[in-house]
Amino acid sequence: MPTFPANTPLIERHIAFFIFEEVKLLDATGPLQVFADANEVLGYDAYITTLASHHGGPVKTDTGILLNTRRVAGVGLDETDTLIVCGGGGVDAASRDHRLVASVLRATERCGRIASTCTGAFLLAAAGLLDGRRAVTHWRRCDELAENYPKAEIDPDPIYIEDDGVWTSAGVTAGIDLALAMVEADHGREAALELARNLLVYVKRPGGQSQFSEALKEQTRSASGKFDALHFWMRDNLTADLRIEALAERSGMSARNFARLYIRETGHTPARAVEQFRVDAARVMLEDVKLSIKTIATACGFGNDERMRRSFARLMGVTPQAYRDRFAAVEPD
Known part of the structure; x- marks a missing residue:
């Protein structure tokens, strides 16, 4: 397998996935797999991944599988790191939990990149992180996101959007596209294309493409x-x-x-x-x-x-x- 030199010195980036009860399993594990496989393609541990939650400990996913997490307040993200807020059926309850929303907001204070997969955009919006920014979520809930958070500019079509350091992705598997785009931003197009081939992704889809065929x-x-x-x-x-x-x-x-x-x-x-x-x-x-x-x-x-x-x-x-x-x-x- 070919390896690719990074565009910058060998920086180790921390990617934290914020989850909650009834999170959609694939919203977290799809992008997580991208970063894990990126280490193999790049030939060094470019990404350290962590599952985080408000309280820490085991979190039940929509499949019933428990994921063990660290308390997000103790993760310690900085300017080279990324917080990805995942989506799923529990996102509405999570968005109404003021302490949970506050913990997300505090976790983003120093990290250089903020993101959401699928309906995780609702949690970002609840924290005010989408105000004045373009964003996307699952196409079924774009109108609801726009209605509930009018300060955000919701574009229902793209697979993912990046606006001033805040990334949002469309439904479920679009989180894989978002993660590939982050690898490309960090390490270049050739590495991202090789990674896409390893993952058997048919095409590394640009963010401007439509959510669905x-x-x-x-x-x-x-x-x-x-x-x-x-x-x-x-x-x-x-x-x-x-x-x-x-x-x-x-x-x-x-x-x-x-x-x-x-x-x-x-x-x-x-x-x-x-x-x-x-x-x-x-x-x-x-x-x-x-x-x-x-x-x-x-x-x-x-x-x-x-x-x-x-x-x-x-x-x-x-x-x-x-x-x-x-x-x-x-x-x-």
């Missing part, structure tokens, strides 16, 4: 799930005939009835859904610099790169090349 968005829009099977077929057959007549026939309806029902279920036309699926697939492929834009346009069913360019401009606000320039995962030499 077009397929999941379509499922979310359709309360009945009537078109779920069709959506997944569309996603897997982007070069097929996806005109409204063909989709209607596949759904066992007339074109007119299909179009009416589809708009009622999803809020937009079948043609817009096809375009969104194709753009979403092209977006992923553009991150591989070995594929030409022309090849991607053909593989995603656009027919030619000019049609893909127009669709990207319409839905993403950028050209395919501009997207690639920002988000492509360049392999190390």
